[in-house]
Amino acid sequence: MSGDALDLRPGQSVELLKELHILTREGRINQDSRRKLKQVLHLYGFIEKLLKELPDSDAGPTLADHGAGKSYLGFILYDLYFKQLGKGTIYGVETRAELVDKSRALAARLGFDRMKFLNISAAAASQDVALPDHIDVVTALHACDTATDDAIDFGLRKHARHLVLVPCCQAELAASLRQNKALALSRTPLAELWRHPLHTREMGSQLTNVLRCLYLEACGYQVTVTELVGWEHSMKNELILARWTGQRKRAPADRMRALLGEFGLEALEAIRYPALKLGS
Numbered sequence: 001m002s003g004d005a006l007d008l009r010p011g012q013s014v015e016l017l018k019e020l021h022i023l024t025r026e027g028r029i030n031q032d033s034r035r036k037l038k039q040v041l042h043l044y045g046f047i048e049k050l051l052k053e054l055p056d057s058d059a060g061p062t063l064a065d066h067g068a069g070k071s072y073l074g075f076i077l078y079d080l081y082f083k084q085l086g087k088g089t090i091y092g093v094e095t096r097a098e099l100v101d102k103s104r105a106l107a108a109r110l111g112f113d114r115m116k117f118l119n120i121s122a123a124a125a126s127q128d129v130a131l132p133d134h135i136d137v138v139t140a141l142h143a144c145d146t147a148t149d150d151a152i153d154f155g156l157r158k159h160a161r162h163l164v165l166v167p168c169c170q171a172e173l174a175a176s177l178r179q180n181k182a183l184a185l186s187r188t189p190l191a192e193l194w195r196h197p198l199h200t201r202e203m204g205s206q207l208t209n210v211l212r213c214l215y216l217e218a219c220g221y222q223v224t225v226t227e228l229v230g231w232e233h234s235m236k237n238e239l240i241l242a243r244w245t246g247q248r249k250r251a252p253a254d255r256m257r258a259l260l261g262e263f264g265l266e267a268l269e270a271i272r273y274p275a276l277k278l279g280s
Contacts, residue, residue, distance in 0.1 A: 022036065063090050064154065066143050066150070071106075075103075121150065135155070137162045138162070148168070164241055184264060215256060215276070218276060223243075256276065257276075
């Protein structure tokens with residue numbers, strides 16, 4: 001099968017896609033792998049533009065990919081951008097040791113020597129000495145539940161210029177909504193929005209991402225929310241792009257606190273949004 005038939009980018013390595021098991025050894029692809037490749041290439045298109053905006057430096061750009069999994073995104077970024085650039089480093093952060101070992105072995109086999117893999121959580125990564133003090137771009141593709149919040153915290157601590165987030169399985173806030181449901185139903189008709197269990201989950205997911213966007217704006221980022229790919233390819237489809245402006249804003253912080261109060265979630269501020277107090 002040709003690269004054109006696969007909708008590959010110019011210069012993209014078919015051999016890499018075989019190593020990642022996106023393609024079979026014969027160069028064939030099934031529907032599930034095609035969807036996965038479409039998602040990653042579409043996300044690459046967003047990230048490539050951000051990388052090109054970065055100021056030039058001798059060391060090149062740095063990118064940290066949280067919840068890297070099998071590092072599809074990292075390897076494709078390196079293959080299509082970092083390899084040709086000849087500088088810059090990608091850090092893959094992943095808690096599953098066996099996936100980290102496989103990624104390290106694959107990077108060594110391909111000669112991708114500026115790919116580094118850390119067997120740690122997103123929460124621990126900001127304190128790890130193996131990572132530099134500044135990271136240009138932070139990504140988190142389907143980092144589950146609060147791992148996305150940990151990636152945001154990492155980005156704030158590392159003074160990231162850009163964050164690229166595709167949240168997944170936002171369960172923490174939904175659990176808090178369920179816990180406070182009886183009180184909320186007696187207090188406000190808005191609680192009807194999460195009275196039924198399915199609505200609780202959906203409301204928790206929506207509210208989680210709204211709060212994340214406000215938090216990033218309060219901390220000095222311009223935020224854009226869009227679709228990653230069509231809903232027919234993935235239900236986890238919300239893409240949050242944050243660009244550093246350097247201007248912290250009080251209004252988003254105030255709206256965040258109002259939302260937390262409206263939903264009885266004030267206790268989450270200290271846990272998930274610690275940087276808010278810096279701008280109070």
